[in-house]
Amino acid sequence: MPTVRDLRDRIRSLKNTQQITKAMKQVAAAKIRRAEALQKQSRPYADAIGAMLRDLIANVGAVDHPFMKPGREGVPGGVIVMTADKGLAGSFNGNLIRAAEVHAREHADLAWYSIGIKGRNALRRQRGEMLQFWPLAQGDMFANARDLAERVTVDFVGGKIGTLTLISPKLVNMMTQRPEVRQLLPITADEPNGEKTGGSVEFEPSPEFVLGRLLPKYLEFTLYSAMLETNASFYAAQLIAMNNATDNAKKLIDENTVEMNKARQAAITKEILEIVGGAEALAG
Amino acid sequence: MANAIPFQLITPLSVKFDGQAELVIAVGTEGEVGILPSHAPYLTALRPGVLRANVQGTGGATERLELACGEGFLQALPGKVTILADAALSRDEIDIPQAREDLQAAQDEQKAAGGDLAAWRRAQAKIDFANARLSVAGLNPGH
Numbered sequence: 001m002p003t004v005r006d007l008r009d010r011i012r013s014l015k016n017t018q019q020i021t022k023a024m025k026q027v028a029a030a031k032i033r034r035a036e037a038l039q040k041q042s043r044p045y046a047d048a049i050g051a052m053l054r055d056l057i058a059n060v061g062a063v064d065h066p067f068m069k070p071g072r073e074g075v076p077g078g079v080i081v082m083t084a085d086k087g088l089a090g091s092f093n094g095n096l097i098r099a100a101e102v103h104a105r106e107h108a109d110l111a112w113y114s115i116g117i118k119g120r121n122a123l124r125r126q127r128g129e130m131l132q133f134w135p136l137a138q139g140d141m142f143a144n145a146r147d148l149a150e151r152v153t154v155d156f157v158g159g160k161i162g163t164l165t166l167i168s169p170k171l172v173n174m175m176t177q178r179p180e181v182r183q184l185l186p187i188t189a190d191e192p193n194g195e196k197t198g199g200s201v202e203f204e205p206s207p208e209f210v211l212g213r214l215l216p217k218y219l220e221f222t223l224y225s226a227m228l229e230t231n232a233s234f235y236a237a238q239l240i241a242m243n244n245a246t247d248n249a250k251k252l253i254d255e256n257t258v259e260m261n262k263a264r265q266a267a268i269t270k271e272i273l274e275i276v277g278g279a280e281a282l283a284g
Numbered sequence: 285m286a287n288a289i290p291f292q293l294i295t296p297l298s299v300k301f302d303g304q305a306e307l308v309i310a311v312g313t314e315g316e317v318g319i320l321p322s323h324a325p326y327l328t329a330l331r332p333g334v335l336r337a338n339v340q341g342t343g344g345a346t347e348r349l350e351l352a353c354g355e356g357f358l359q360a361l362p363g364k365v366t367i368l369a370d371a372a373l374s375r376d377e378i379d380i381p382q383a384r385e386d387l388q389a390a391q392d393e394q395k396a397a398g399g400d401l402a403a404w405r406r407a408q409a410k411i412d413f414a415n416a417r418l419s420v421a422g423l424n425p426g427h
Contacts, residue, residue, distance in 0.1 A: 038297070041296075041297055041298045041299075042296050042297070044292075044294050044299050045294045045295065045296045045368060048292075048294050048366055048368055049357075049368055052327065052357060052359055052366075052368070055327075055359075056327065142296060142297075142370075201325040201326065201327060202324055202325065202326045202327075203326075203327050203328065204312060204313075204314050204317070204326070204327075204328040205313065205314050205328075209313070209329065210327055210328060210329050210357070213313075213329040213355075213357070214329070214357060217355070217357070217368075221296060224296060225296075
C-alpha cells in the first residue's frame, strides 16, 4: 500500500508531465495553423501548374519525354518515404513506416529515398538500407524538395530506378491522417481534359522544350506540396496525441488524488483509533 | 485608361500579384518577351531574371512592378496572363549581402562544374537569379 508521501510524489510528477504535454499541444496547434497556411498559399501554384500541364499535353499530343515513358526494366523501383523529423505524435510515423514495409513486401527490388529523420532511422534499422535522405522541416523546405527532385530525376533518367513511388501522409482531416502510396514516375497522362486551344498556341522555343521544363518543375512542386502536407499532418497527429496524453494525465492525477485522500484518511483513522485505544487502556 | 489584361504572378509560397496589367515583360529562355493585352495564346519557359510590368494600381493609375524572379513559366491565354515562378522578390524583400554571397557561390560552382553541362546550367540559373536580385535592388547596373 503506497504511503501518502509516495502518492503525493506521483501526483507531482504527473502534473509536470501534464504541463509538458499541454504545452506541446498548444505549440502543435500554433504550428499546424502555420503549416496549413503554407499549404493554402501553395494551392494557386498547384492549380496553375496542373492546368498548364494539361493544356500543354492536350495541345501537344504524343510527348517524347523520359518522364512520360516507362522506365528501364530490371532496375530497382524508387520509393520516397516521407515522415516527420520528430516523434511524440502517436502512431503517425509508425503508420508511414508500416506502409513502407508493406510496399517492400509487395515489391522485391527497391531503392529508398527518405524525407524526415524518423523514416530514415527506421529504414536503416529495419532494412539496413543505404538511402538518400533530407530532413522534413529543417532549412529551406522548397530547396530540399528541389534537391530531392533533382536526385530522383537523375536516377530515373539515368536508368538507376525504373519507377518512382511516393509514400506520404494524406491529411484527411484534423483527426485522420492516412499513409498514401502513389506513383509519381512515369507520369501517366490520365487527365487529357485540358483546354484544347485549337492548336494555335505558340510555344517558345518549342512545345517539347517547354514541357521538358514543366515536367521536372511539376515533380519538384508535387514533392514540395507532399512535404507541406506531411508537415501539417504531423502537427495534426501531434496535437491529438498530446491532447490524449493531457487527458490521460488528468485521469491519473484524479485517480491518484482519490487514493491519496483515502490513504491520508486511513492514517488519520488509525491514529485516532490508537489514541482512543490508549485512552481506554489507561481508563480500564 | 489604357488597355489592360488580368495578370497573376504565382509562386509556391504566395500569389505575388493579382490584378490588371497593361504590359508584362519577362525574361524567357529565348530572350525577353513582352506581353500586351490580346496577345495570341502563348506558353514559354522563363529563366531567372527581372520581371517588369505596368500594372494598374488603385484608382487606375499605372504603376511599375519590378521583381526578381526565379525560374518559371509564362502563359498567355485569351483574357489572362499567368506567370509561375519559383520566387518573386520585390526591392524591399531582397537581402543584398545574401544575393552577393549567392552570386559568388554560384560562380564558384560554375567553375567547378567543368564539363558537366547540367551542373553548369544549374549554376547559371543561380547566377541569373542573384544578378536579378542585385539589379532589382538598384545595384549591378550592368544588368
